Amino acid sequence: MANKWEVFVMDLGELAEGKQLELTVRTLNDGLQKYTYQRAKVEVSSKLDQFPDSLQVRLGRGQLSPQRYSIRVIETVNRLPERYR
Amino acid sequence: MGKISEAETKLEKISAPRTNREFIDACVKSGDAVRIKQEVDWDNEAGAIVRRCCELGEAAPFMENIKDYPGFSYFGAPLSTYRRMAISLGMDPASTLPQIGAEYLKRTNSEPIEPVVIDKRDAPCKENILLGDDVDLTKLPVPLVHDGDGGRYVGTWHAVITKHPVRGDVNWGMYRQMMWDGRTMSGAVFPFSDLGKALTEYYLPRGEGCPFATAIGLSPLAAMAACAPSPIPEPELTGMLAGEAVRLVKCETNDLEVPADAEIIIEGMILPDYKVEEGPFGEYTGYRTSPRDFRVTFRVDAITYRNNATMTISNMGVPQDEGQLLRSFSLGLELEKLLKSQGIPVTGVYMHPRSTHHMMIVGVKPTYAGIAMQIAQLAFGSKLGPWFHMVMVVDDQTDIFNWDEVYHAFCTRCNPERGIHVFKNTTGTALYPHATPHDRKYSIGSQVLFDCLWPVDWDKTNDVPTLVSFKSVYPKDIQEKVVDNWANYGFRGAKK
Ligand SMILES: Cc1cc2nc3c(=O)[nH]c(=O)nc-3n(C[C@H](O)[C@H](O)[C@H](O)COP(=O)(O)O)c2cc1C
Ligand SMILES: [Mn+2]
Numbered sequence: 388m389a390n391k392w393e394v395f396v397m398d399l400g401e402l403a404e405g406k407q408l409e410l411t412v413r414t415l416n417d418g419l420q421k422y423t424y425q426r427a428k429v430e431v432s433s434k435l436d437q438f439p440d441s442l443q444v445r446l447g448r449g450q451l452s453p454q455r456y457s458i459r460v461i462e463t464v465n466r467l468p469e470r471y472r
Numbered sequence: 473m474g475k476i477s478e479a480e481t482k483l484e485k486i487s488a489p490r491t492n493r494e495f496i497d498a499c500v501k502s503g504d505a506v507r508i509k510q511e512v513d514w515d516n517e518a519g520a521i522v523r524r525c526c527e528l529g530e531a532a533p534f535m536e537n538i539k540d541y542p543g544f545s546y547f548g549a550p551l552s553t554y555r556r557m558a559i560s561l562g563m564d565p566a567s568t569l570p571q572i573g574a575e576y577l578k579r580t581n582s583e584p585i586e587p588v589v590i591d592k593r594d595a596p597c598k599e600n601i602l603l604g605d606d607v608d609l610t611k612l613p614v615p616l617v618h619d620g621d622g623g624r625y626v627g628t629w630h631a632v633i634t635k636h637p638v639r640g641d642v643n644w645g646m647y648r649q650m651m652w653d654g655r656t657m658s659g660a661v662f663p664f665s666d667l668g669k670a671l672t673e674y675y676l677p678r679g680e681g682c683p684f685a686t687a688i689g690l691s692p693l694a695a696m697a698a699c700a701p702s703p704i705p706e707p708e709l710t711g712m713l714a715g716e717a718v719r720l721v722k723c724e725t726n727d728l729e730v731p732a733d734a735e736i737i738i739e740g741m742i743l744p745d746y747k748v749e750e751g752p753f754g755e756y757t758g759y760r761t762s763p764r765d766f767r768v769t770f771r772v773d774a775i776t777y778r779n780n781a782t783m784t785i786s787n788m789g790v791p792q793d794e795g796q797l798l799r800s801f802s803l804g805l806e807l808e809k810l811l812k813s814q815g816i817p818v819t820g821v822y823m824h825p826r827s828t829h830h831m832m833i834v835g836v837k838p839t840y841a842g843i844a845m846q847i848a849q850l851a852f853g854s855k856l857g858p859w860f861h862m863v864m865v866v867d868d869q870t871d872i873f874n875w876d877e878v879y880h881a882f883c884t885r886c887n888p889e890r891g892i893h894v895f896k897n898t899t900g901t902a903l904y905p906h907a908t909p910h911d912r913k914y915s916i917g918s919q920v921l922f923d924c925l926w927p928v929d930w931d932k933t934n935d936v937p938t939l940v941s942f943k944s945v946y947p948k949d950i951q952e953k954v955v956d957n958w959a960n961y962g963f964r965g966a967k968k
Contacts, residue, residue: 395749420654445620447763447764448760
């Protein structure tokens with residue numbers, strides 16, 4: 388099943404297409420994990436059928452952007468220093 | 473120090489609710505809380521209910537059936553009315569604001585009451601203990617309070633408990649906490665707060681983690697203490713407000729002690745060298761103002777909770793919620809104590825909750841020159857200062873609780889050239905809607921005094937205008953005659 392994701396940006400320019408990005412995204416899938424975050428390497432596209440998962444965007448003060456994207460989560464990135472894991 | 477009369481020193485027995493559960497029961501009984509039995513969604517619905525209750529001044533919602541989280545409940549808007557504030561203090565719900573204020577002053581001027589530490593077996597908050605791989609914040613019904621918030625907020629009506637590493641004093645502070653993932657929270661701990669200072673003065677420069685415990689579902693007076701800007705350590709302050717010692721119990725994974733009767737405890741460490749994003753979030757000013765940013769980050773090591781735990785929710789936004797009501801109340805009264813401690817002849821201090829605790833109104837006997845400036849300097853220069861940016865000083869003839877009178881004094885007596893004094897480069901917060909983005913980022917503030925007193929160098933007889941009102945210009949006998957004959961003249965209004 389396709390996953391739903393959300394990201395906060397100050398400017399849509401942060402979502403450059405055609406290259407790998409590292410973003411903090413949260414899952415919008417229903418269930419207990421909804422709205423929890425992870426850091427991930429992703430690719431996004433404004434072509435909604437480009438990648439399997441969907442991405443919606445919120446701006447600086449939580450406003451939902453009308454601009455939608457598709458997203459591929461390549462891998463998660465754990466920035467938490469080893470000693471705390 | 474003034475002499476305290478015998479009557480004032482004799483404290484009557486206080487019977488305030490000792491736990492969140494006793495408080496809910498008392499509120500339900502008096503009609504100040506509503507039990508909601510139908511299922512409520514943690515995703516926006518619960519938040520929307522609490523918000524609407526605040527805006528309508530409704531009873532507090534006790535939501536007993538939460539989607540996905542059987543066995544948990546929510547209690548929203550715990551102290552967003554003066555009635556509930558009175559109940560929390562064990563007073564008659566119909567008590568007036570000045571009565572509640574007088575009671576707060578009486579109790580917080582009494583002797584500190586030390587907390588007691590009890591055995592773990594007697595501590596309700598230890599009924600369920602999650603450690604190691606079982607630790608997961610998503611097992612708690614953490615609500616999405618406002619649509620568009622940066623996350624689900626674990627801490628909206630709670631206390632973050634820490635201990636100063638050198639002085640050893642304990643701090644309970646209400647600093648909002650967002651769930652980032654199942655083991656991580658991030659929070660807005662302002663640099664001038666007690667915890668903010670401990671972090672920047674000690675832990676961060678040394679690269680040391682700061683142990684913390686978050687307590688949710690506190691007794692209402694413990695919550696009141698956690699967001700009161702009092703110099704008294706909060707466990708003692710809670711004891712003074714309640715008239716009895718708070719029961720504490722030791723944490724599972726660190727040396728801190730937490731309120732034994734709290735509904736939920738989250739233990740862990742504030743990391744000195746790792747930060748995740750926090751916000752945006754609906755705030756007490758009635759806006760989402762402070763930007764999303766990398767903020768203080770809490771790593772969770774243990775969760776303990778009572779059976780059928782109740783999570784408390786404050787939903788901040790436009791007036792009126794406890795962010796405005798309670799903080800206006802305690803900020804005003806703490807300033808009154810400070811000004812009186814300096815011998816200033818203040819007649820009262822009041823913040824209207826709908827100013828979102830941004831304007832301090834001070835009544836004073838204008839007995840010497842510069843008294844308004846002295847008040848403003850003390851107010852802005854104190855620990856309370858960053859939380860408001862306007863001080864309005866009126867004379868003792870003006871009823872500070874009556875906005876019509878205060879507004880009239882302001883619009884007529886405040887001289888644009890000599891009555892308005894701007895204080896630049898003071899301490900602010902990221903939450904001020906009027907602050908520039910730059911000033912928000914660095915907690916830079918600016919503040920203003922509105923001096924609405926007649927200048928002392930005006931001749932009292934010939935220069936100071938005479939107030940023209942029914943009460944101030946007519947002889948007593950004429951006033952009485954007119955009042956007594958009011959109905960005879962044909963008016964149907966009240967006699968007074
Ligand atoms: C609902 C609510 C939320 C609050 N959130 C924060 C916050 O996120 N950060 C903060 O520094 N203060 C916050 N405050 C204000 C503090 O609780 C208040 O300044 C308190 O006195 C802190 O005490 P301290 O002097 O021990 O730092 C909040 C208050 C309330 C009522
Ligand atoms: Mn404190």
